[in-house]
Amino acid sequence: MNLQELKNNRKILTEYSYEKKDLYRGYTDKTLYINISNNEVKVKDVSDRMKEKFIGGKGYGMRYLWDAVTPETRWDSEENEIIVAVGPVGGITQYPGSGKSLVCTISPMTDIPIDSNVGGYFGPYLKFSGFDALEIQGKAERDVVIIIDGKEKTVRIEEAPLEAVDGHILGEQLTNMYGNSESEKRLVSVITAGTAAEHTRIGILNFTFYDLRRKTARMKQAGRGGIGTVFRNKKIKAVVVIAEEVKGNLNNAFDQGIINETGIKLHREMAHLDHLQNNMRKIGTANIIEVMDAYDLLPVHNFQYGSHPDTKKIESKVFIRDYCTQNMPDGCWYGCSVACSKAADNFELKTGPYKGHKVVVDGPEYENAAGVGANCGIFDPHAVLELNFYCDTYGIDTISYGTLTAFAMECYERGIINKEITGGLDLRFGNADASLALIHQMAKGEGFGLIAGQGVHRMKKHFVENYGADAAFLEDIGAEQKGLEYSQYMSKESLAQQGGYGLTNKGPQHDEAWLIFMDMINNQIPTFENKAEALHYFPMFRTWFGLLGLCKLPWNDIVPANNSETEEPAKIQEHVDNYHKLYYGITGTKIDSAEMIRQSERVYNFQRIFNIRMGKGLRKNDKTPYRTMGPVTKEEYLSRESNYEKQMIELGFDLTGKTVEEKIALLRKHRESQYEQLTDAVYKRRGWTMNGVPTPEKLKDLGMDLPELLEVIKPYL
Amino acid sequence: MLLNNRIFDHYRENMTIGDVIEVMRFTYPRLVVKVNGRLIQKSEYNSTILNENDDVKIHHLLAGG
Ligand code: SF4
Numbered sequence: 001m002n003l004q005e006l007k008n009n010r011k012i013l014t015e016y017s018y019e020k021k022d023l024y025r026g027y028t029d030k031t032l033y034i035n036i037s038n039n040e041v042k043v044k045d046v047s048d049r050m051k052e053k054f055i056g057g058k059g060y061g062m063r064y065l066w067d068a069v070t071p072e073t074r075w076d077s078e079e080n081e082i083i084v085a086v087g088p089v090g091g092i093t094q095y096p097g098s099g100k101s102l103v104c105t106i107s108p109m110t111d112i113p114i115d116s117n118v119g120g121y122f123g124p125y126l127k128f129s130g131f132d133a134l135e136i137q138g139k140a141e142r143d144v145v146i147i148i149d150g151k152e153k154t155v156r157i158e159e160a161p162l163e164a165v166d167g168h169i170l171g172e173q174l175t176n177m178y179g180n181s182e183s184e185k186r187l188v189s190v191i192t193a194g195t196a197a198e199h200t201r202i203g204i205l206n207f208t209f210y211d212l213r214r215k216t217a218r219m220k221q222a223g224r225g226g227i228g229t230v231f232r233n234k235k236i237k238a239v240v241v242i243a244e245e246v247k248g249n250l251n252n253a254f255d256q257g258i259i260n261e262t263g264i265k266l267h268r269e270m271a272h273l274d275h276l277q278n279n280m281r282k283i284g285t286a287n288i289i290e291v292m293d294a295y296d297l298l299p300v301h302n303f304q305y306g307s308h309p310d311t312k313k314i315e316s317k318v319f320i321r322d323y324c325t326q327n328m329p330d331g332c333w334y335g336c337s338v339a340c341s342k343a344a345d346n347f348e349l350k351t352g353p354y355k356g357h358k359v360v361v362d363g364p365e366y367e368n369a370a371g372v373g374a375n376c377g378i379f380d381p382h383a384v385l386e387l388n389f390y391c392d393t394y395g396i397d398t399i400s401y402g403t404l405t406a407f408a409m410e411c412y413e414r415g416i417i418n419k420e421i422t423g424g425l426d427l428r429f430g431n432a433d434a435s436l437a438l439i440h441q442m443a444k445g446e447g448f449g450l451i452a453g454q455g456v457h458r459m460k461k462h463f464v465e466n467y468g469a470d471a472a473f474l475e476d477i478g479a480e481q482k483g484l485e486y487s488q489y490m491s492k493e494s495l496a497q498q499g500g501y502g503l504t505n506k507g508p509q510h511d512e513a514w515l516i517f518m519d520m521i522n523n524q525i526p527t528f529e530n531k532a533e534a535l536h537y538f539p540m541f542r543t544w545f546g547l548l549g550l551c552k553l554p555w556n557d558i559v560p561a562n563n564s565e566t567e568e569p570a571k572i573q574e575h576v577d578n579y580h581k582l583y584y585g586i587t588g589t590k591i592d593s594a595e596m597i598r599q600s601e602r603v604y605n606f607q608r609i610f611n612i613r614m615g616k617g618l619r620k621n622d623k624t625p626y627r628t629m630g631p632v633t634k635e636e637y638l639s640r641e642s643n644y645e646k647q648m649i650e651l652g653f654d655l656t657g658k659t660v661e662e663k664i665a666l667l668r669k670h671r672e673s674q675y676e677q678l679t680d681a682v683y684k685r686r687g688w689t690m691n692g693v694p695t696p697e698k699l700k701d702l703g704m705d706l707p708e709l710l711e712v713i714k715p716y717l
Numbered sequence: 718m719l720l721n722n723r724i725f726d727h728y729r730e731n732m733t734i735g736d737v738i739e740v741m742r743f744t745y746p747r748l749v750v751k752v753n754g755r756l757i758q759k760s761e762y763n764s765t766i767l768n769e770n771d772d773v774k775i776h777h778l779l780a781g782g
Binding site: 276524564 | 723
């Protein structure tokens with residue numbers, strides 16, 4: 001369809017002109033509010049108090065969301081919002097990984113706030129167009145596109161009946177519509193979802209960035225928690241931002257020199273050390289597929305096993321050799337020399353509505369290959385990339401898709417569901433055709449795809465209620481907590497990582513703490529107190545990236561040459577010091593590590609109380625399924641029998657005469673009690689009650705004893 | 718010999734750091750190796766012979782995901 005035809009069918013619902021506020025020390029102090037129920041558009045001031053307590057990014061997202069909703073609000077309520085916010089450092093071009101947007105909403109998976117950190121150009125362009133954050137509330141009657149034009153200083157809401165819905169088509173259509181030349185296209189960024197976001201709860205948002213060399217709009221994903229489902233439920237097809245220009249000093253920093261200097265230092269490290277370390281520039285995050293397999297940490301067959309002989313078929317060098325294009329500038333924001341956003345060009349699709357099309361596939365990233373690949377027993381690199389492509393363009397989360405498909409496959413293999421229930425899909429582990437058929441069903445909103453697309457939490461209930469499945473067994477094997485699917489690491493043998501998944505705010509995503517090696521292999525955090533310290537420090541430290549608009553990868557996927565000689569190599573203190581410098585360079589305020597952690601703690605505790613307000617966020621919600629803690633079945637136990645027996649003997653258990661079932665039960669009792677003890681230690685370290693509730697003293701100490709927070713926690717004290 | 722504060726079951730005489738890495742299948746490239754607190758460079762892995770009483774740390778600097 002040509003662009004003129006799309007345009008001719010547009011109907012302008014509202015047009016709003018604004019005066020652009022230039023950035024000052026990383027902030028515009030303005031938020032753009034759009035209500036698509038009544039087409040209201042307004043610019044809100046950001047107060048000093050908001051800035052001081054919430055910093056930006058996810059902090060702003062959480063605050064606005066709190067103010068918008070009530071405890072009764074659900075994901076599809078009209079008042080639910082989608083907030084896209086950047087932080088004060090977001091949009092600088094001198095330091096790698098500084099272009100992230102944070103997106104928050106009430107999740108259709110968990111019914112609590114979700115936050116997702118995403119690349120692409122949208123966030124910085126929003127800032128350069130005059131806004132630190134964008135709040136979208138309400139529901140449109142018919143499909144709309146929102147256009148924030150930073151050149152013209154206008155905001156328009158337009159009915160857009162003919163535009164595509166799938167991400168890769170719509171991203172391209174709108175980039176071409178609003179960018180008349182290659183250089184103009186580069187100033188356009190689009191948020192889209194996809195057709196499967198309309199029929200599942202696992203919808204994502206795609207954020208585009210125009211790739212000049214490939215001449216195409218590529219996409220990064222706000223993946224977790226179903227934000228795309230909310231987006232399509234609001235009948236938003238896309239949000240477009242058009243920036244006036246990109247320059248290195250648009251943030252109007254307090255001291256640009258410090259930022260430049262700090263950036264150059266990290267660029268040098270990348271140039272000299274990346275090829276000796278993680279090879280991010282060449283491979284991206286897929287570099288760890290084979291590492292995880294070698295250490296028995298790659299999820300295989302729904303998290304039953306940690307490695308597989310066929311992993312070599314999907315290891316990173318296969319993708320590099322056969323699919324990914326090298327020597328391309330693969331940064332998802334200007335100046336990112338880590339450049340991990342690899343892509344496969346001219347990838348010919350074998351199935352689905354785009355069969356025969358040659359497309360650019362962004363990826364694979366580790367999570368994709370592990371989730372849609374190994375965890376489902378699929379070791380076919382073409383199928384992995386094809387599933388990766390369709391997840392993105394259909395607008396669904398590869399992580400949830402991988403975990404829920406693996407769960408359905410295990411249920412199928414165990415006879416809990418059968419072909420009659422799956423509508424003929426032969427969901428055996430390893431059946432790539434069945435997985436592809438499932439994903440196409442999700443996009444069409446039909447068949448078993450509709451059931452699976454609800455996620456593991458709801459599938460469990462459905463199988464129990466309709467097919468008489470054993471509820472306790474499904475609770476054990478379904479890798480979800482708080483309604484969100486686990487991401488793709490095996491936590492069975494690392495108690496700290498069980499906490500890294502379980503004791504999180506949004507659900508089991510590893511972006512708070514990834515401690516498997518520190519704990520299981522290095523044995524650096526042997527006591528409960530050590531683990532609790534790590535489960536305090538790392539989640540708080542990593543929350544900070546989300547407040548500032550930063551990517552986590554340049555922190556620890558490259559390290560200074562002398563890092564191993566430092567006191568605590570895992571913290572990568574030199575890079576932490578870089579962040580203090582960036583914060584100072586932008587805002588003019590000096591911070592140290594302690595203040596950095598406090599900034600995060602304010603927002604982290606706010607989010608915890610937000611969860612309580614929405615009906616979760618207590619100790620009972622932090623329990624984890626046993627599949628992620630130890631062997632549920634005999635086969636799992638036997639696959640690591642000698643390790644388990646050695647462990648139990650060291651713990652003083654007498655195993656003589658015990659059956660395998662009895663040994664499994666003994667181990668389970670021990671591990672569950674360890675998790676409880678860990679929970680106690682972590683809550684104590686975080687300043688929470690043993691029910692997981694932040695105490696008034698803790699809030700006071702953080703300067704967060706806000707009346708609305710105290711009111712929520714009162715009944716639990 | 719202690720490896721990462723755990724008794725190392727596979728110790729044999731004249732074993733080097735390189736041998737330990739091989740036995741343990743530590744294939745990850747970014748390791749921080751210390752023997753009795755002394756940092757060992759990668760170039761010394763195969764020439765550093767370990768004694769039965771050594772306290773060996775082989776830390777993987779992988780903070781992941
Ligand atoms: S490290 Fe990768 S994901 Fe992070 S900003 Fe750079 S290119 Fe984007």
